[in-house]
Amino acid sequence: MIKPILSGLVAALAVGMAGPAAALQVFACEPEWGALAHEIGGDKVSVYVATTGVQDPHLIQARPSLIAKARTADVTVCTGAELEIGWLPMIVTQSANKKIMPGARGVFQPTDYVHLLETPASLDRSQGDIHAGGNPHIQSDPRNMLPVGKAMADRFADLDPANAGLYHARYQTFAGNWQAALKRWQAQAAPLRGIPIAVQHRSWIYLETWLGLRRVVALEPKPGVPASSGYLAQVLEVLKKTPVRMIIRAAYEDDRPSTFIGGRAGVPAVMLPYTIGGTDQAKDLYTLYDDTLSRMLKALK
Numbered sequence: 146m147i148k149p150i151l152s153g154l155v156a157a158l159a160v161g162m163a164g165p166a167a168a169l170q171v172f173a174c175e176p177e178w179g180a181l182a183h184e185i186g187g188d189k190v191s192v193y194v195a196t197t198g199v200q201d202p203h204l205i206q207a208r209p210s211l212i213a214k215a216r217t218a219d220v221t222v223c224t225g226a227e228l229e230i231g232w233l234p235m236i237v238t239q240s241a242n243k244k245i246m247p248g249a250r251g252v253f254q255p256t257d258y259v260h261l262l263e264t265p266a267s268l269d270r271s272q273g274d275i276h277a278g279g280n281p282h283i284q285s286d287p288r289n290m291l292p293v294g295k296a297m298a299d300r301f302a303d304l305d306p307a308n309a310g311l312y313h314a315r316y317q318t319f320a321g322n323w324q325a326a327l328k329r330w331q332a333q334a335a336p337l338r339g340i341p342i343a344v345q346h347r348s349w350i351y352l353e354t355w356l357g358l359r360r361v362v363a364l365e366p367k368p369g370v371p372a373s374s375g376y377l378a379q380v381l382e383v384l385k386k387t388p389v390r391m392i393i394r395a396a397y398e399d400d401r402p403s404t405f406i407g408g409r410a411g412v413p414a415v416m417l418p419y420t421i422g423g424t425d426q427a428k429d430l431y432t433l434y435d436d437t438l439s440r441m442l443k444a445l446k
């Protein structure tokens with residue numbers, strides 16, 4: 146009798162040591178939203194992130210493993226504004242999970258809570274890979290994390306009323322810490338204000354707005370359209386007339402166009418993390434922007 150009793154006690158102790166089970170299963174499409182979900186939810190959320198910092202979030206395969214994770218999700222946290230249109234709808238449909246179907250409360254899109262820039266005046270696919278609602282790459286401006294975080298806390302509280310107080314309290318703590326970080330970043334970034342830059346892909350409008358950067362040219366003739374040698378020659382002519390201080394690209398992008406133009410124009414080609422995991426230094430939300438600024442300031446020198 147002693148052995149079964151001891152076994153039961155050990156099992157009960159193991160369960161107790163494991164801590165309370167997470168209340169919400171979160172399927173995050175991108176690393177930045179997975180990290181924000183952790184900030185807001187703490188141990189009340191279990192977060193699965195579908196992509197890495199070195200993957201193009203436009204171009205993800207709807208793998209069976211992603212469908213399986215979506216099947217058990219209580220909420221999806223995905224950028225929206227058509228960023229994931231090439232793969233997320235297929236995953237949601239195949240999951241057959243009513244909680245995350247379009248229109249359900251388990252669908253959370255950060256782009257719904259910020260003002261989107263570069264909204265097209267007309268929809269013409271001949272213009273390249275444009276997004277009808279506006280540019281979805283909102284994470285490059287850290288100020289956007291505050292309204293998104295507030296809305297996320299509200300949504301988590303709606304889905305899990307028993308822990309509503311915790312979600313709102315954690316948001317308040319995050320907001321205080323984030324405001325302090327924003328003040329520090331603004332001071333560090335002062336030398337960048339007004340400098341002319343070139344971009345490899347038009348995914349940096351929010352970073353440009355935040356830092357007061359002046360985009361001169363993009364290395365793509367149209368969004369998402371690879372540059373030909375003839376177009377790159379045109380870019381070089383533009384840069385002769387209007388020099389830039391650096392060319393920036395995301396970690397997941399091919400480095401050849403920016404390296405080629407940088408070498409010919411005599412300016413640094415700078416890889417930015419774009420999201421968490423894009424570089425070894427961008428390990429969380431805070432170091433994402435620390436590393437972004439560090440790389441740009443280094444290039445400026």
